[in-house]
Amino acid sequence: MTQLTIWGGAGEHGRSSYLLQHGEQALLLDCGGKKERGGQYPLIDEEVLPHLKAVFLSHAHEDHSMAIPLLYKHGFKGKVWTTRTTAQQLPVYFQAWSHYAYSQSINLPYNDQHIEAIDYVFLEDRSVPGVWGEVFPGLRMKWGRSGHLPGSVWFALDWADKLIYFSGDYTEESSLLAVDRPVHLLGPQQTYVDLAIIDAAYGADPDSQAIGLEELERVTRETLRKNGTVLYPVPTYGRGQELLVWANEVFPEAALIVEQVLMEQLHQLATMPDWLHDNALARIEVMLACGRLNIVADTEAREHALSRTEGAIIFTDDGMMQSKTAQWYYKRLASSTKNAVILTGHLAAGSYGELLLGTNSTQVHHVRYKVHQGLPDVRNMLEWVPSKATVLVHASKTETDLLLKALPHEDHHTLHSLCSGEILTF
Ligand SMILES: [Zn+2]
Numbered sequence: 017m018t019q020l021t022i023w024g025g026a027g028e029h030g031r032s033s034y035l036l037q038h039g040e041q042a043l044l045l046d047c048g049g050k051k052e053r054g055g056q057y058p059l060i061d062e063e064v065l066p067h068l069k070a071v072f073l074s075h076a077h078e079d080h081s082m083a084i085p086l087l088y089k090h091g092f093k094g095k096v097w098t099t100r101t102t103a104q105q106l107p108v109y110f111q112a113w114s115h116y117a118y119s120q121s122i123n124l125p126y127n128d129q130h131i132e133a134i135d136y137v138f139l140e141d142r143s144v145p146g147v148w149g150e151v152f153p154g155l156r157m158k159w160g161r162s163g164h165l166p167g168s169v170w171f172a173l174d175w176a177d178k179l180i181y182f183s184g185d186y187t188e189e190s191s192l193l194a195v196d197r198p199v200h201l202l203g204p205q206q207t208y209v210d211l212a213i214i215d216a217a218y219g220a221d222p223d224s225q226a227i228g229l230e231e232l233e234r235v236t237r238e239t240l241r242k243n244g245t246v247l248y249p250v251p252t253y254g255r256g257q258e259l260l261v262w263a264n265e266v267f268p269e270a271a272l273i274v275e276q277v278l279m280e281q282l283h284q285l286a287t288m289p290d291w292l293h294d295n296a297l298a299r300i301e302v303m304l305a306c307g308r309l310n311i312v313a314d315t316e317a318r319e320h321a322l323s324r325t326e327g328a329i330i331f332t333d334d335g336m337m338q339s340k341t342a343q344w345y346y347k348r349l350a351s352s353t354k355n356a357v358i359l360t361g362h363l364a365a366g367s368y369g370e371l372l373l374g375t376n377s378t379q380v381h382h383v384r385y386k387v388h389q390g391l392p393d394v395r396n397m398l399e400w401v402p403s404k405a406t407v408l409v410h411a412s413k414t415e416t417d418l419l420l421k422a423l424p425h426e427d428h429h430t431l432h433s434l435c436s437g438e439i440l441t442f
């Protein structure tokens with residue numbers, strides 16, 4: 017008997033962690049935190065850890081990675097399989113997570129020693145995308161780029177006579193990041209994958225990226241037309257760099273004020289051609305050479321940039337506006353109704369961005385830039401990965417149930433909307 021236990025991440029946004037068990041062996045897909053109340057963690061069962069043979073980490077985002085040190089704290093001695101690029105990004109996330117806990121007056125449940133104990137195996141050293149490789153006798157694995165973040169991947173596991181697919185966070189709509197579509201997972205004798213765990217973070221949302229971009233363009237253009245300034249709070253890695261390149265192309269006249277930490281990541285991205293679309297490098301280079309970037313890193317430079325420009329587009333770090341910098345910009349801009357704030361991602365309950373949106377100010381907008389899957393994307397993935405059991409994850413139970421209703425009825429006997437703590441035998 018093979019079973020999946022949800023340690024976190026289904027029926028909620030955050031603490032992704034999926035335990036697979038067969039006989040005496042266990043595998044774990046991701047082990048993340050949830051950015052609420054100082055940090056929520058997966059339902060780790062310490063008694064399972066001596067049987068845990070390997071952890072597979074899809075990408076560096078905190079909702080997939082921040083609880084990994086807890087495994088080591090509780091005695092896990094095995095390896096974490098992930099990309100080198102993900103491992104390189106993690107120190108920044110661990111630091112930010114610790115600052116977040118501190119800011120909420122919560123003690124981290126682990127220390128630096130447990131972070132240092134993480135023993136990585138780099139996927140790039142073991143196999144190329146889309147090709148099966150051996151993890152240990154009895155477990156084969158293949159991975160592919162998932163288009164969500166540099167270094168982000170999906171996994172397929174062939175273990176205990178079962179074929180298992182985990183999408184990680186997946187999108188084919190990134191303007192910069194390349195993706196390896198999960199096709200050809202089945203062997204010649206196989207008709208179905210036995211279990212698929214699929215990113216369905218946007219629930220039943222039917223929109224494509226193009227629709228969101230049109231709305232972003234409209235709000236930005238309208239604000240600039242009034243000589244107002246637009247503030248884009250974005251995460252340090254990820255959609256921020258995509259939106260920067262987009263803004264440079266769509267608004268060639270506007271001044272761009274960009275926090276240095278975001279520019280550093282854009283430079284970094286330019287060194288990772290393996291993760292990029294064919295034309296992405298050229299577009300990034302045009303952006304870097306555009307000559308109208310005000311790159312800022314301290315209050316004096318920010319004041320200076322703001323004082324000499326009207327009608328600018330500002331990119332600051334922290335998509336949920338938890339950073340002091342994002343809040344500083346907001347306070348600086350809030351006094352004029354000409355200005356606008358555009359939030360483009362997930363806003364955790366109680367975050368500054370969420371509270372701001374709740375004030376119903378006409379200046380604060382929420383327009384999604386897609387880095388996950390909505391209804392049409394999940395529908396496609398169900399075709400590429402025909403599965404006897406599919407668990408839709410990464411959204412609230414209510415949103416997941418709505419998605420389930422919107423999907424073809426004949427699929428319903430194979431689709432699952434689960435919550436943390438639930439078990440599925442497959
Ligand atoms: Zn993610």
Ligand SMILES: [Zn+2]
Pocket residue numbers: 077079080185410
């Ligand atoms: Zn995620």
